[in-house]
Amino acid sequence: xxxxxxxxxFSTMKASSSQRPKNTDPFCLLPSFNFLRHLSSKPIEExxxxxxxxxxxxxxxxxxxxxxxxxWAGCRLMKGLDPRMYDIVCVxxxxxxxxxxxxxSTCVGTLEFRSVAEPIGRIQPAISREPGSYFFLANxxxxxAHNHMVHCETVTEGVETIAPWKFTISYDKLVIALGSQPxxxxxxxxxxxxxxxxxxxHAQEIRRKLLLNLMLSDVPGISEEEKQRxxxxxxxxxGPTGVEFSGELSDFITRDVRQRYAHVKDxxxxxxxxxxxxxxxxxxxxxxxxxxxxxxxxVRLVRGVVKDVKAQKIVLNDGSEVPYGLLVWSTGVGPLPIxxxxxxxxxxxxxxxxxxxxxxxxxxxxxxxxxxxxxxxxTGRSTLPALAQVAERQGKxxxxxxxxxxxxxxxxxxxxxxxxxxxxxxxKHLGSxxxxxxxxALVDLRQSKEAKGLALAGFLSFFIWRSAYIxxxxxWRNRFYVFVxxxxxxxxxxxxxxx
Amino acid sequence: xxxxxxxxxFSTMKASSSQRPKNTDPFCLLPSFNFLRHLSSKPIEExxxxxxxxxxxxxxxxxxxxxxxxxWAGCRLMKGLDPRMYDIVCVxxxxxxxxxxxxxSTCVGTLEFRSVAEPIGRIQPAISREPGSYFFLANxxxxxAHNHMVHCETVTEGVETIAPWKFTISYDKLVIALGSQPxxxxxxxxxxxxxxxxxxxHAQEIRRKLLLNLMLSDVPGISEEEKQRxxxxxxxxxGPTGVEFSGELSDFITRDVRQRYAHVKDxxxxxxxxxxxxxxxxxxxxxxxxxxxxxxxxVRLVRGVVKDVKAQKIVLNDGSEVPYGLLVWSTGVGPLPIxxxxxxxxxxxxxxxxxxxxxxxxxxxxxxxxxxxxxxxxTGRSTLPALAQVAERQGKxxxxxxxxxxxxxxxxxxxxxxxxxxxxxxxKHLGSxxxxxxxxALVDLRQSKEAKGLALAGFLSFFIWRSAYIxxxxxWRNRFYVFVxxxxxxxxxxxxxxx
Numbered sequence: 001x002x003x004x005x006x007x008x009x010f011s012t013m014k015a016s017s018s019q020r021p022k023n024t025d026p027f028c029l030l031p032s033f034n035f036l037r038h039l040s041s042k043p044i045e046e047x048x049x050x051x052x053x054x055x056x057x058x059x060x061x062x063x064x065x066x067x068x069x070x071x072w073a074g075c076r077l078m079k080g081l082d083p084r085m086y087d088i089v090c091v092x093x094x095x096x097x098x099x100x101x102x103x104x105s106t107c108v109g110t111l112e113f114r115s116v117a118e119p120i121g122r123i124q125p126a127i128s129r130e131p132g133s134y135f136f137l138a139n140x141x142x143x144x145a146h147n148h149m150v151h152c153e154t155v156t157e158g159v160e161t162i163a164p165w166k167f168t169i170s171y172d173k174l175v176i177a178l179g180s181q182p183x184x185x186x187x188x189x190x191x192x193x194x195x196x197x198x199x200x201x202h203a204q205e206i207r208r209k210l211l212l213n214l215m216l217s218d219v220p221g222i223s224e225e226e227k228q229r230x231x232x233x234x235x236x237x238x239g240p241t242g243v244e245f246s247g248e249l250s251d252f253i254t255r256d257v258r259q260r261y262a263h264v265k266d267x268x269x270x271x272x273x274x275x276x277x278x279x280x281x282x283x284x285x286x287x288x289x290x291x292x293x294x295x296x297x298x299v300r301l302v303r304g305v306v307k308d309v310k311a312q313k314i315v316l317n318d319g320s321e322v323p324y325g326l327l328v329w330s331t332g333v334g335p336l337p338i339x340x341x342x343x344x345x346x347x348x349x350x351x352x353x354x355x356x357x358x359x360x361x362x363x364x365x366x367x368x369x370x371x372x373x374x375x376x377x378x379t380g381r382s383t384l385p386a387l388a389q390v391a392e393r394q395g396k397x398x399x400x401x402x403x404x405x406x407x408x409x410x411x412x413x414x415x416x417x418x419x420x421x422x423x424x425x426x427x428k429h430l431g432s433x434x435x436x437x438x439x440x441a442l443v444d445l446r447q448s449k450e451a452k453g454l455a456l457a458g459f460l461s462f463f464i465w466r467s468a469y470i471x472x473x474x475x476w477r478n479r480f481y482v483f484v485x486x487x488x489x490x491x492x493x494x495x496x497x498x499x
Numbered sequence: 500x501x502x503x504x505x506x507x508x509f510s511t512m513k514a515s516s517s518q519r520p521k522n523t524d525p526f527c528l529l530p531s532f533n534f535l536r537h538l539s540s541k542p543i544e545e546x547x548x549x550x551x552x553x554x555x556x557x558x559x560x561x562x563x564x565x566x567x568x569x570x571w572a573g574c575r576l577m578k579g580l581d582p583r584m585y586d587i588v589c590v591x592x593x594x595x596x597x598x599x600x601x602x603x604s605t606c607v608g609t610l611e612f613r614s615v616a617e618p619i620g621r622i623q624p625a626i627s628r629e630p631g632s633y634f635f636l637a638n639x640x641x642x643x644a645h646n647h648m649v650h651c652e653t654v655t656e657g658v659e660t661i662a663p664w665k666f667t668i669s670y671d672k673l674v675i676a677l678g679s680q681p682x683x684x685x686x687x688x689x690x691x692x693x694x695x696x697x698x699x700x701h702a703q704e705i706r707r708k709l710l711l712n713l714m715l716s717d718v719p720g721i722s723e724e725e726k727q728r729x730x731x732x733x734x735x736x737x738g739p740t741g742v743e744f745s746g747e748l749s750d751f752i753t754r755d756v757r758q759r760y761a762h763v764k765d766x767x768x769x770x771x772x773x774x775x776x777x778x779x780x781x782x783x784x785x786x787x788x789x790x791x792x793x794x795x796x797x798v799r800l801v802r803g804v805v806k807d808v809k810a811q812k813i814v815l816n817d818g819s820e821v822p823y824g825l826l827v828w829s830t831g832v833g834p835l836p837i838x839x840x841x842x843x844x845x846x847x848x849x850x851x852x853x854x855x856x857x858x859x860x861x862x863x864x865x866x867x868x869x870x871x872x873x874x875x876x877x878t879g880r881s882t883l884p885a886l887a888q889v890a891e892r893q894g895k896x897x898x899x900x901x902x903x904x905x906x907x908x909x910x911x912x913x914x915x916x917x918x919x920x921x922x923x924x925x926x927k928h929l930g931s932x933x934x935x936x937x938x939x940a941l942v943d944l945r946q947s948k949e950a951k952g953l954a955l956a957g958f959l960s961f962f963i964w965r966s967a968y969i970x971x972x973x974x975w976r977n978r979f980y981v982f983v984x985x986x987x988x989x990x991x992x993x994x995x996x997x998x
Contacts, residue, residue, distance in 0.1 A: 052720025095714060112613060121759045128759045137714040154718055159711055160810060161824065162729065167719045191657070212658055215594060215636040219653055220666045221551025230661065260627045283764065311659060329765045484983050
């Protein structure tokens with residue numbers, strides 16, 4: 001009887017709020033009465049907001065950790081949090097984590113979309129089972145750190161079901177792990193015409209457009225010029241994502257398009273545009289190897305800066321025009337609007353500033369991890385790169401820290417001031433990896449660009465790469481599916497149905 | 500050099516047309532000159548249409564079979580056609596065949612979407628390899644049977660790539676296998692608010708809405724009434740599709756929702772509304788068994804006629820209102836608008852009328868199979884049910900017939916008048932099958948409702964059902980995937996990520 005448990009939970013909240021300064025509003029689950037005044041333990045500075053929600057926890061209850069975001073950082077944190085110690089509430093516009101390093105493979109059908117998505121309920125089962133733990137499909141619209149509360153609004157993506165719904169959640173500990181957004185550098189037309197490669201729906205869009213263009217270019221009467229444009233795939237940005245996607249695409253062309261789109265196979269081309277060097281963080285020899293391999297597999301490498309993006313062509317800084325049928329944008333990331341708008345200390349680059357323990361200074365019980373955070377200047381540490389590896393390590397560290405705080409009975413709001421936090425977070429780079437098409441990968445095991453260390457290229461590193469990734473995919477179900485997908489691709493070729 | 504082959508093909512068309520009455524228009528692939536006048540062998544009755552396209556074949560070339568549609572009928576036909584004898588051109592708005600009997604299983608994640616979709620290029624590899632065979636992602640807009648030509652327009656579904664493109668295809672043999680569309684019986688609001696269950700995108704929409712409603716109903720402050728509405732899944736129509744979907748849904752609720760959406764599990768309900776009896780074509784005992792099993796697994800069976808469909812509720816004939824969060828409409832099928840508009844003989848029910856050899860009388864070289872066709876009254880035969888089984892059998896029969904015609908050198912347009920067609924098409928019903936949730940199925944092996952024969956229910960028939968279907972899924976790749984999906988569902992439960 002989960003609804004009974006929920007009801008008792010909500011009643012608890014009522015009881016809890018009745019311990020605070022007087023509040024005569026009735027609390028009721030019916031929408032006509034659903035005003036629950038959230039009263040903070042601090043002096044009330046603003047008029048209380050009148051939305052329903054999860055009120056503050058009582059001292060005898062489990063404290064509540066609210067996690068904003070469901071990327072590498074947030075999910076690794078939730079996986080590590082002890083649900084016997086905390087109620088865990090996650091707020092995110094998607095109910096799964098995307099296994100980003102394998103996303104490029106899904107665009108061309110090497111892997112299924114579902115194989116690279118891990119439902120949050122599988123990462124932290126308490127979310128779907130414990131009466132006080134929840135996943136809310138919503139965006140955080142405002143953080144009220146003084147009142148230990150976040151404001152949220154449900155995501156419905158235009159599906160006709162119920163109107164967007166606003167609610168609030170009181171937290172004992174808040175972890176901001178909202179990630180970043182792709183940088184467009186103020187270039188006109190990027191958002192309108194290019195496709196990013198960060199979410200499953202991006203990969204789906206790329207796949208649908210690629211297959212559509214392959215089919216449309218076969219229609220009688222389409223001019224040679226138009227065929228060439230439709231089948232020109234342009235990738236902007238030569239980081240690991242751009243290189244991996246270009247490699248997958250050229251492999252798809254070599255292995256699958258030649259057989260299955262025989263009529264148009266000689267029209268399809270891939271161009272990778274990068275302003276500087278491709279894979280700039282990698283070892284020199286690896287970069288040369290990558291350049292050679294990509295060129296060999298048919299990817300045209302162009303050094304250039306994009307000035308303008310139009311519906312069917314991009315314009316480079318030197319004035320040259322590049323017609324395209326598919327444009328993928330993978331040039332790096334910057335802070336989200338909500339992060340920019342937060343009244344919290346900032347790190348260089350507009351990220352939320354954190355100290356060595358990943359705490360946001362100046363406010364109580366707020367932490368930030370992943371792409372949206374960086375060390376404040378007073379720590380003397382430089383901002384870490386926006387990598388899955390960093391986010392994952394921070395999530396793991398913070399889970400252990402919060403569990404430790406919980407064990408010290410300092411889990412509730414405003415009760416951790418005297419707690420010994422122990423060792424600060426230290427990031428040790430374990431190396432970088434990138435695939436470049438079929439059975440080729442780069443593995444750079446140096447700790448930094450300047451350091452000496454192991455750099456591998458070719459089949460052996462491809463094997464390492466696949467092994468490393470397959471053991472990182474979180475659930476056994478998805479490990480199994482990724483394995484099956486790879487085997488199927490080798491045996492039967494890629495799937496080309498356009499769903 | 501496929502484009503060279505294509506070019507020679509197009510040149511051939513030019514040569515071909517130059518044998519006909521004088522045509523001084525230059526034929527060129529550039530769009531500014533792409534007018535190819537299609538001249539029929541019959542006296543020109545209408546002004547020639549000025550679109551580019553595939554012109555008539557020459558006598559020394561392979562004749563061209565144009566197949567409209569990519570459902571059971573069209574795909575089974577293409578699979579059986581001999582590509583050494585014919586060039587095969589398929590026109591359809593989707594590049595895959597949907598394995599409809601398993602579609603209901605994809606809505607709740609028992610099977611992956613991709614496992615039930617078979618690309619046409621895998622069904623008939625000549626389509627993607629042979630220089631004169633094509634698949635065009637397009638809708639047929641007009642059939643000009645007197646000129647042996649079809650008019651088409653590309654499908655782009657709003658994707659920004661190129662504007663819809665019109666073209667024509669001359670045929671030697673035309674097979675109309677366009678299928679049917681769901682019947683709404685003129686009820687207001689069905690198209691706007693209900694979801695059908697015939698295409699993969701329908702199943703995707705159902706899945707997304709179901710998971711969205713599960714998550715939204717968990718948001719704090721949603722009223723009890725609204726929760727119940729959001730999680731009320733209503734299925735209208737008690738045929739095999741409606742029953743199978745209801746069964747899958749109740750199994751999903753029992754097995755997966757209870758664990759993974761523990762907070763709201765007691766709110767979710769399934770109601771199946773049917774005006775008459777469920778599974779009316781099945782044996783009485785089987786129907787009773789199905790009713791018992793569905794009721795036992797929690798499906799509420801309601802006998803009623805829907806009068807009106809609104810955004811969040813349906814109104815029945817007796818005035819009662821049924822609030823819903825998800826509405827699936829599976830009440831039967833009727834003819835498509837293009838079929839209704841055709842100036843061809845009709846069978847009862849508005850279908851295209853065909854004779855015993857599935858030919859459309861009154862015109863040369865036109866055949867029709869599947870849901871869109873029926874026997875004309877003069878044959879004295881009754882219209883066959885709109886079943887996959889019928890479509891599949893007709894496709895198989897017609898492939899053999901066309902191959903026979905081709906062998907008799909009567910493949911070209913207007914050359915089969917003297918050909919002996921051999922045995923007419925005879926349909927023998929092999930029995931009906933339907934699943935009702937977990938490990939339960941009905942198998943009715945009687946040849947008609949009145950006949951005596953074997954009727955099975957329960958686990959044994961579930962086993963037969965799965966075996967029968969897994970061997971019918973056309974490619975080994977998909978057989979393998981369906982097998983893997985089923986195993987994974989049993990071992991790990993269903994996937995719940997909302998992609």
